[in-house]
Amino acid sequence: MVKLLNFIVRIFSGLSGENSPYQKVCTYEDTVMLCKNDSSTCAFTVLDVRDIVRSLDELGSHNVATMLKLYTNALRLGKGTKVVVIAEVEPVDxxxxxxxxxxxxxxxxxxxxxxxxxxxxxxxxxxxxxxxxxxxRGYEPFRLKLRYIVVTCNESDGKDLLSYHESRVKALINSLETLGVSTTFGNPKDVERLAKTLHNFR
Known part of the structure; x- marks a missing residue:
């Protein structure tokens, strides 16, 4: 697990550098970015939240706890797959x-x-x-842009990884949908920009 996480960090850090070797080994397959090094391959998919039809203030305390548990379980996509959740907040007039x-x-x-x-x-x-x-009543509104980056890494070749990764992404989309969260595919090239943001906070 530590080896996997370290590789993900190196991928993100590498994408943040102008002369990154990872920039030369990343390819795009529709909604997926595939990045390779000598021993491993990682697949990245960006999901943008389009709408959330349920609000926590509509639920009782018991239902809130249940929803949070279901949400946490939805982010557990199995061995080799991680979900990075990124929230971008900006004020609105x-x-x-x-x-x-x-x-x-x-x-x-x-x-x-x-x-x-x-x-x-x-x-x-x-x-x-x-x-x-x-x-x-004076509440100051803000715009929240919520994104999920699904990352799957293993030592298989790109084709096997891609199939497994896409199944994990589909599982996340379906789980979020049952919780009232609808998503759409983001541009996988945004991973590079988001990686730079993450790198700045390391």
């Missing part, structure tokens, strides 16, 4: 965000009126209305 929420409320109200049995739309509407009220 309150007036602009109020107008944005007002438009979203209007859209959701229309959806609920059109399909009264749509429970998901009702929950989203309630969540947006609560957030709108919080901002009206």
């Amino acid at each position: 309150a007036t602009y965000y109020e107008r944005l929420l007002d438009r979203r409320i209007g859209v959701k109200v229309s959806e609920v009126l059109y399909e009264p049995s749509d429970i998901r739309a009702k929950l989203e509407l309630e969540r947006i209305v609560r957030l709108r009220r919080k901002i009206a």
